[in-house]
Structure formats: structure tokens, C-alpha cells
Amino acid sequence: MEDVIIIGAGACGCSLLYELSRYKVKTLLLEKENDVSVGTTKANSAIVHAGYDPEPGTKMAGYNVYGNALIEQLAADLDIPYKKIGSLVVGFDETDRKSIEKLLEKGNKNGVPGLKILEKEELFLMEPNLSKEAICALYAPSAGIIAPWELALAQAECAVKGGAKIEFNAEVISIEKKKDGFKVKTNKGDFESKFVVNAAGVNSDIVSRMIEPEFFTITPKSGEYFLLDTTEDGIVNTVVFPCPSVLGKGILVSPTVHGNIIVGPDSKISDKDYLGCTAKGLASIREGALRLIPSVNLRASIRNFSGVRADAGLEDFIVGQSKTAPGFFNMAGIKSPGLTSAPAIAKDVAKMLNEAGLEFKPNSNFVSKRKIKRFKHMSDAQKAQAIKENPAYGAIVCRCQTITEGEVIDALNRPIPPVSLDGIKRRCLTGMGRCQGGFCGPKVQSLISQMSKRKQKDIPLDREGMYIIISETKKGDL
Numbered sequence: 001m002e003d004v005i006i007i008g009a010g011a012c013g014c015s016l017l018y019e020l021s022r023y024k025v026k027t028l029l030l031e032k033e034n035d036v037s038v039g040t041t042k043a044n045s046a047i048v049h050a051g052y053d054p055e056p057g058t059k060m061a062g063y064n065v066y067g068n069a070l071i072e073q074l075a076a077d078l079d080i081p082y083k084k085i086g087s088l089v090v091g092f093d094e095t096d097r098k099s100i101e102k103l104l105e106k107g108n109k110n111g112v113p114g115l116k117i118l119e120k121e122e123l124f125l126m127e128p129n130l131s132k133e134a135i136c137a138l139y140a141p142s143a144g145i146i147a148p149w150e151l152a153l154a155q156a157e158c159a160v161k162g163g164a165k166i167e168f169n170a171e172v173i174s175i176e177k178k179k180d181g182f183k184v185k186t187n188k189g190d191f192e193s194k195f196v197v198n199a200a201g202v203n204s205d206i207v208s209r210m211i212e213p214e215f216f217t218i219t220p221k222s223g224e225y226f227l228l229d230t231t232e233d234g235i236v237n238t239v240v241f242p243c244p245s246v247l248g249k250g251i252l253v254s255p256t257v258h259g260n261i262i263v264g265p266d267s268k269i270s271d272k273d274y275l276g277c278t279a280k281g282l283a284s285i286r287e288g289a290l291r292l293i294p295s296v297n298l299r300a301s302i303r304n305f306s307g308v309r310a311d312a313g314l315e316d317f318i319v320g321q322s323k324t325a326p327g328f329f330n331m332a333g334i335k336s337p338g339l340t341s342a343p344a345i346a347k348d349v350a351k352m353l354n355e356a357g358l359e360f361k362p363n364s365n366f367v368s369k370r371k372i373k374r375f376k377h378m379s380d381a382q383k384a385q386a387i388k389e390n391p392a393y394g395a396i397v398c399r400c401q402t403i404t405e406g407e408v409i410d411a412l413n414r415p416i417p418p419v420s421l422d423g424i425k426r427r428c429l430t431g432m433g434r435c436q437g438g439f440c441g442p443k444v445q446s447l448i449s450q451m452s453k454r455k456q457k458d459i460p461l462d463r464e465g466m467y468i469i470i471s472e473t474k475k476g477d478l
């Protein structure tokens with residue numbers, strides 16, 4: 001019997017797994033996909049929000065501001081790519097100025113540090129490519145950018161090293177209340193635990209209904225993006241937003257931690273597993289981006305993608321113990337700023353579990369830190385040393401991102417070995433550049449095949465079933 005079963009390996013589930021790994025707690029994370037960060041956590045704006053958007057007094061406001069501070073420390077401890085570059089909410093007229101003043105007031109109430117309104121002169125010094133129509137902006141110096149999938153992955157890797165368990169390809173089908181806990185049924189078998197935490201993202205309503213009466217419904221809302229080539233780096237220096245509307249925070253233009261520019265998202269109701277992009281959606285994003293930054297070059301796009309928000313139609317996240325099924329906890333309806341908030345939500349849920357009877361004795365095997373070798377960022381002397389220690393560091397696999405075979409092999413030996421091309425991409429960035437894996441894809445696939453002893457044709461792009469090699473060419477199978 002486990003102490004805690006967590007359902008879902010996104011930012012929320014993995015933050016809680018890490019938090020609980022501080023203690024001698026038997027924790028099992030069940031994930032329906034084949035890796036960490038395969039849901040919403042991998043596809044979003046990647047902004048560590050400052051915290052002026054949420055309504056003061058909500059859990060969301062507290063989690064956002066606390067999460068922002070926690071992420072700065074986590075990024076340092078766990079070697080997660082992160083930059084505190086600040087954000088701007090830009091105003092174009094007096095109506096916008098009023099909403100910016102309201103955001104400032106909310107931000108001050110929420111305890112966001114360093115907020116101030118910039119007038120034209122100061123604003124253009126910071127962002128020279130901003131539309132000349134801009135008249136002012138709210139500046140939030142504590143906002144940042146992060147590799148979102150790494151936030152979950154880094155925490156999960158440390159937790160697993162510290163003794164936590166993850167079962168992949170294990171979709172939770174039903175939950176049964178037992179005398180001393182729960183029986184959690186999956187397509188891979190049954191598991192028992194004293195406590196269960198629902199961190200199932202867009203499926204959190206379905207999981208909740210397995211054990212408690214319906215009290216919320218997730219409306220999935222997709223957001224599409226352009227990812228621009230690193231040639232566009234420098235077009236903006238901060239995260240640049242328009243004023244928010246009823247649809248959300250609006251279409252932003254921002255640097256990414258990997259030197260690209262991200263532009264988006266829109267917002268529309270979608271399926272829960274939607275991954276697509278539409279001409280209409282992308283056209284609306286183009287329009288929004290050009291209004292902010294007229295010289296942004298959307299022709300330099302190297303990829304379009306989308307992510308799906310878990311919108312419960314509430315002003316707040318759903319976090320806490322079930323009223324009808326004691327021992328069952330929700331981390332549900334975690335829409336934006338859920339990535340930023342996840343570490344703070346996890347700390348709160350860990351405290352609630354403790355108050356509900358989960359014993360916390362320090363785990364002497366707790367792994368609080370992680371360090372990743374990144375060839376591209378090494379000095380010449382460090383590169384020479386890395387190649388001397390392991391000649392695989394002398395073989396470049398991904399030319400766009402300068403990723404070596406050594407890094408791919410190291411990734412395959414990490415505590416949660418990747419099983420797909422995108423699994424390697426999330427760990428080493430292969431396929432993140434201009435050619436989008438056209439050059440490195442077959443090599444990476446072959447390395448996974450060699451190390452995992454699986455046939456190359458069985459290595460998927462990402463989720464199980466997303467196969468790349470379907471048949472031999474010219475054999476006429478198709």
C-alpha cells in the first residue's frame with residue numbers, strides 16, 4: 001500500500017512528487033502517457049508570471065506570487081533554464097491606462113514586488129521595437145521565462161532519485177474508497193494508497209467524478225502559437241503583453257529561454273487532446289502581435305503548436321480535500337498561471353496531506369539539487385575536457401542546437417529515461433532548431449533504439465502510437 005498516489009505527471013503532479021520526497025512518504029505517480037510533461041505543461045507561453053492578474057484574496061493570487069519566488073530558487077537548484085527578464089503590459093489609449101492602473105492596484109494588493117507604470121520615454125528605452133502608438137506600460141520586474149517541461153521533469157527526476165515511483169502508460173480508470181484508503185484502478189493494474197491527489201490537468205473533472213459527485217466541469221480551451229527562429233532574438237527584451245480582455249491575457253511576444261521568440265496564444269474551446277493549429281487562429285495571432293511589435297517577422301516561424309487550458313470557469317484554482325471523499329485531494333482547473341503556481345500549490349497540498357494524517361519524517365535520501373551537462377554552454381576548455389572524458393561529446397547530433405551524442409546518451413541514463421524523440425527533445429533540445437529534427441531525428445531514434453533495445457520503428461515521436469516509421473519505402477505497404 002502506498003501512502004500517496006498522485007494522478008498526472010504535469011507541473012502540478014511533479015511539484016507535489018518533489019515536495020513529498022522531502023519526507024519518508026511512499027509516493028506513486030500514475031501517468032497515462034509515456035513520459036513526464038506530455039500534457040499542458042509542455043505547451044504554453046512559458047512565462048513565470050509576476051502575479052498582478054489574479055483577483056486579490058484568491059488562492060490563485062497567493063500561489064502565483066509565492067510560486068514566482070519559489071521557481072527562481074528551484075531553477076537555480078535544479079538547473080532549469082530560467083531568466084528573470086520582467087514583463088510589460090502595454091497601453092495604447094486612456095482606457096488601457098485605466099486597466100493598467102487597476103492591474104497595478106491588484107498587483108500591489110497581491111504583494112508583487114517592484115511594479116511600476118512606465119511612460120513613453122522609459123518604455124521605448126526598454127523596448128525600442130514597440131509600436132509607436134504605445135503610451136504607457138505596467139512593468140513587472142519579477143516576471144520571468146522558463147523551460148516549462150523542465151520544471152516538471154527536474155522535480156520528478158530528483159523525486160525518483162530520492163525514492164518516489166512513477167508508473168507510465170497507466171491511465172486511471174476508476175477510484176474506489178476502501179476502509180483505510182483507496183483502490184485506484186488503471187489499465188496496468190490496481191494500486192492502493194491512503195491518500196489520492198488528482199493532478200490530471202484537462203481530465204481533472206473526469207478523475208474527480210470517479211470518487212465524488214460532479215461539482216466542476218473542465219472546458220478545454222486551446223491556445224495556438226508561432227515559435228520564431230533564433231535569428232529574431234532581440235526583437236523584444238521582456239515579455240510584452242497587450243492589456244488583458246475577457247478572453248485572457250492576450251497575445252504576447254516574448255523571448256524564450258532557448259533564444260527563440262514565442263508569439264501567441266489565441267483562445268478557443270477545443271477537444272481535450274487537441275494539438276492542432278488553424279489558419280484563422282494563426283491569422284488572429286499575427287494581427288495581435290503586429291499591433292504590439294510592428295516589425296516582428298512571423299515569416300521566421302519554425303514551428304506552430306498549441307496547448308490546452310483546463311478551464312473550470314472559475315476565478316480560482318480548485319485545490320483542497322474533497323468534502324465527500326476524505327483523503328482525496330484536487331489540484332484541478334489549473335489554468336494559467338498554473339505553471340508559475342505549481343510549486344506553491346504543491347507546498348500547500350503537502351501541508352494539507354500532513355494535516356489530514358500523512359506523517360512527515362525527513363527523508364535522508366532527499367535529492368534537492370540537479371546539474372545537467374550542456375555542451376553548447378561550456379567554455380572551450382570545458383568542451384575539450386568533456387570530450388576527453390567521453391568522446392561521445394565530440395559527436396554533434398543536432399547541428400541547429402549544437403547537441404552532442406554524449407548529451408543524448410546521458411539523457412537516456414537519467415532517472416526517468418525518455419522513450420520517444422520528443423522525450424529526448426525535452427531533455428536535450430534536439431529537434432528544437434530550424435530543421436525541427438529533420439537532421440537529428442533518425443540519429444536520435446537510433447540511439448534510443450540501441451540503448452533501450454527496442455526496434456527503431458517502435459520509437460515514437462512522442463506519445464505511444466505516434467510512429468514515424470510506418471513501413472519500408474518502395475515496398476508498397478501504403
Ligand SMILES: Cc1cc2nc3c(=O)[nH]c(=O)nc-3n(C[C@H](O)[C@H](O)[C@H](O)COP(=O)(O)OP(=O)(O)OC[C@H]3O[C@@H](n4cnc5c(N)ncnc54)[C@H](O)[C@@H]3O)c2cc1C
Pocket residue numbers: 007008009010011012013030031032033037038039040041042043044045046047048049170171172173199200201202203204207221222223224265307308309310331334335336337338339340341
Ligand atoms: C495556451 C496556454 C498558455 C499558458 N501559459 C502559461 C504561462 O505562460 N505561465 C503559466 O504559469 N501558466 C501558463 N499556462 C498554464 C499552465 O501551462 C498549466 O496551468 C499547467 O501546465 C498545468 O499543469 P498540470 O500539471 O495541472 O496539467 P498537465 O500538464 O496537463 O498534466 C496533467 C497530466 O495528467 C495526465 N492524466 C490525465 N488524465 C489521466 C488519467 N486518467 N490517468 C493518468 N494520468 C492522467 C495527463 O496525461 C497529463 O500528463 C498556460 C496554458 C495554456 C494552455
